[in-house]
Amino acid sequence: MPRPDYYEVLGIPRTATQEEIKRAFRQLAREHHPDVNRDPEAAERFKLINEAYQVLGDAERRAQYDRRGANGGAFGPFGGTPFDDIFDMFFGQQRARERDPGPERGSDLRATLKITLEEAARGAEKRMTITREETCPACFGTGAEKGSAPEPCSACQGTGQVRFNRRTAFGQFAQITTCPQCHGAGRLVRRPCRDCRGNGRALVQREITVEVPAGVDDGTRLRLQGEGEAGARGGGRGDLYVDLSILPHPVFTREGRDLHCQIEISMAQAALGAEIDVPTLDGPATLTVPPGAQPGAALVLRGKGMPGMHGGHGDLVVHASVVIPADLTKEQVKLLAQFAKLRGEQIKPARKSLLEKMRAYLV
Template sequence: MKRDYYEVLGVSRDATEQEIKKAYRGLARKLHPDANPENTEKAAEQFKELSEAYHVLSDRERRARFDRYGHEAPGGFDFDLNRDIRGGGFADLFDMFFGTSSRQGSGRSAVQRGSDLRYDIEISMEEAYTGVEKTIEYRRLMFCVDCGGTGAAPGTKAESCSTCGGVGQVQRVQSTFFGQMSTVSTCPHCQGAGKVIKSPCLHCSGDGRARRKTRVSVKLPAGVDTGSRIRLSDQGDEGPESGPAGDLYVVIHVLAHEFFRREESDVYCEVPLSFCQVALGDSIEVPTLNGGATVTVPGGTQTGTVFEIREAGFPHLRGRGRGDQYVTIQVVTPTKLNAKQKDLLKQFGEECKEQWTGARSFFEKMKDAFVGSAHRE
């Protein structure tokens, strides 16, 4: 009695196509007769069972019929191991064992896409806050004007590869458990191009592309931060032989600011105030990245107190709204006093002695701690 195909592959009935393919590849490596020379008959039977399960479950229509009817599906599943192998139905398997495809090549290698490029740009914190448009200049591989993109020196042309006959691939025959298998691989002489350049262009060294300066404008949206990337489609290197161009990735670096500090979408800053301002209270103008804001500092404010300015931070790149700005108060102690100022402060200190109970009690506790420690010694 035939085993359930899902059981053969060791996957669940809701397995994805990728999971089925992964399971098949793993088991095929282990069960293939060439990998089991000590018991090829048993391995061949197991491999045939595995291949039949993959033949059914890797095809959506066949899988749907199996899910509905099981092995008794009307018309069966038309499985023939040798035919599927020779027809290219198991090309992935031959890639695993031989490193080449069992499919007959259709000619030269596929059109190649150009490489992606990276450009690092520095902007100020103000530019990151408002957004900015920049024009950048960089070098990219582009169509060589000297040789017209052929890679051959002017007055010459590329010749058909004598190894592969211009098709870009070579065929070889291998002996396997299933008999003689014909495989194709990229031509080692022309690297799949199908042609050979005997007199390469001096400007592009036979590549058909040369690096040229390019200028392009890029819009950086408000709220970008260090590490943000902007992708410019088709602005990377052009592909060889008129292949599609890669992309350009602009990577942003926001310069440090002398006054503001950023954390995600929030902005932080410190504002110095005099003793009189925090003692009596004051209304101060605090700079922000979009101008300024008025903050009311109540009398008796201590150093380290933080005030919040709502929505004065950076706009969120994803979603609505902005971050906030947090202002930390730093009380500045005067260092240069004239005689009159010193006298006034002394008078003020005498007047305030009775009010500074907190400071006095703190020093008394410190004194008691030191005295107690000395007695214990």
């Protein structure tokens, strides 16, 4: 079931400040608290209000929520646990669970990879260097200097969380928060590892291989599972998202799956038709210019465009420009004049001597 929009639940605009969010939540919590509001739906509604506040009331989680809305969920759903805590707090159910801080998944990384149009068409195996956090090889991720080991935190007995009783408008409740001494890790490192300064992870440069499938487009995002940053306390690695950027090609431009290029044909080829060699991504191919081709004619080579990522091929569209010769020999002038005469065209071929005179005059 899709979750309702949390901003709508709290009745606030997306631009609301954290203070406004807090105010809206307090107001709604008072109205919908099941002790006050006997409406059978109030409990459900109250739970939803809390859930919305758990996310929007926390600036970091709110930013994550906003991003997730924008890119369609590439970062996965939130864990459900924080909601349970606040619900427990409001209902005074002292079922405080002694939770282990548990494994923490590593962060996702993002990188851009430049590829050529040929690589986009055929697919490629590319090497790229990324910098990421990996488990520190000196301490195997424990954060403790060689010869020592992390000790359980005395403040939370290794659970990473502490409980205290809190008075609210609705009565006294147990609240659970992250242990301030170990920051939720549940253990303390007395002698931190010198290589990673105790955080158990170290920045490492890695060369990785990216399999670029055939048919990718500029901006295609590839997901390399488990190539992100190392997790903590045995958590899995994050993912690496690679955004592809296709370099400009000297011959072809791309429109979707179609490729476009320009060629020059002569006056005679345009008029009489011709078979000419044109470049394609697979090497030269023969293009038939039909008789009477006009300047700017778009001639199509079917299936010579880009492959689609899910099969099929685009076309190659060849734009022909007709070149008017500017270096005619005496004989060619004579023949062309004769041709014009036959067509009944009015011309006055300039004689070479006259042209030369004009040039001298113009310089």
